Amino acid sequence: MRKFLSVILLMATPVYGGVDHGVDVTLEFYQRFDDAAQTLAQSSCQGDDIIANYHRAYDAWNGASIVSFGPLEQQGGALALAFWPDKKGFTTKALSRLITDQDKAIENGEDFATVSIAAHGFLALEMMLFDPDFIQFSEGSYSCKLVDRITQDIAGKAATMNAAWKSEFAKIVRDAGDATNPVYLTQQEAAQAYLTSLSGALEFIETSRIARPLGTIQRPRPKRAEAWRSARALPNIQATLIALDEMIRALGDDATPETNEAMAALLRFLPTINDPAFASVSELGVRFQIETVQTMVHNVNEAMRVELGTYLGVNLGFNALDGD
Structure with a gap:
């Protein structure tokens, strides 16, 4: 995968048209x-x-x-x-x-x-x-x-x-980039805003929505899961990933094959978890499934940052959750 992404990085050129499609999806x-x-x-x-x-x-x-x-x-x-x-x-x-x-x-x-x-x-x-x-x-x-x-x-x-x-x-x-634009001095700034936002959403799933209830194997923390009372820990992740999949495809104009493949595998895997509240994270089988989701989310983020960032002509050199 790394070799493929490196080739994409060398061959691709910045494209802004995908942002226009991203705005359409945002409005929806x-x-x-x-x-x-x-x-x-x-x-x-x-x-x-x-x-x-x-x-x-x-x-x-x-x-x-x-x-x-x-x-x-x-x-x-x-x-x-x-x-x-x-x-x-x-x-x-x-x-x-x-x-x-x-x-x-x-x-x-x-x-x-x-x-x-x-x-x-x-x-x-x-x-x-x-x-x-x-x-x-x-x-x-x-x-x-x-x-x-x-x-x-x-x-x-x-x-x-x-x-x-x-x-x-x-x-x-x-x-973006127009002389009178009050927010974005360049097209790349607007593209960067999208890439930062999407990467931050994926990172939030990995480091908060999953990591918090997982805790440690000695001390899992199921009641640290998001919206556990209404059994929405997993549905929130799934709804977010479905939206991310749609947005990445819109922004990337089908120029993100590795990301799309990784996301499709992740969305296929989610329904195999029969614990929407993450209440059973102390059970090794369930814990392994949730850890697998965490790894898959990380891989999607890594691929997206390279493929989509390259296609849009921007990159992320910081933690997206920092908002810098």
């Missing part, structure tokens, strides 16, 4: 998230509908979140919608404080914006809908109104980002 992702989030916000605070709509919106969020620059950055980054890792239990504390105090900040979006970020987004909603310490509430109660406010806040952010991409930011990316 943010429209899907907006649509799903609006449906979620219209759900009753209890029952099967809100659970189903929570999962649909979370899937759509995972797709949109792979494009972490621009409007998402302006919202405060991914933490504004998915406060995780939460190493000190801030979400539990923030929600408990609101409920205990019957805080009126949930009565409107402007006041809710001043509440701890840990009480916003999908992980806060998950706790309200799936955690035994929070789910015992009735229609019309403070907790029900809190669920409504969280879903409305998600929908508001989704709508804002979707509108920003459609009204302004798509054109900014497409017109």
